[in-house]
Amino acid sequence: MSKRLSLIVAGAALVFAVSAVHAADTKSLTPQQQKMSDCAKQNKGKKGDDYKNGVKACLSGTPAAAPAKQTQQEKMKSCNVDAKAKSLSGDARKKFMSDCLKGSP
Structure with a gap:
């Protein structure tokens, strides 16, 4: 017990x-x-x-961190894809690439 x-x-x-x-x-x-x-x-x-x-x-209280800034190489690749999609060539392509790499619209 x-x-x-x-x-x-x-x-x-x-x-x-x-x-x-x-x-x-x-x-x-x-x-x-x-x-x-x-x-x-x-x-x-x-x-x-x-x-x-x-x-x-x-x-x-700040919003979530923005994605990392694109590297120059990533920008170049992205801008090339956009220029190809728009079928740009010559001076129009040069101007587009310049603006795109600068981040201009």
Whole structure:
């Protein structure tokens, strides 16, 4: 009988401990803690610097970081594709490429 009583007492202690931990988890968060939690959820799945930058931007209230600026090589490739799609040649192509690489409309 004492072994059974020991198990009951141990089980009751375990239930009490779990309920105490659960009560601590469900206490209300401060506004800053809630904001941090929300920002972490928004950036779930990101890793490393992407995660850090996403959370930092969220906490500061700035919009998500813009995509990285195109390199000169990427701009050249994109402008070439656009010029080819417009069937440009000669001076018209040169002017288009110049404006496109400068970022002019």
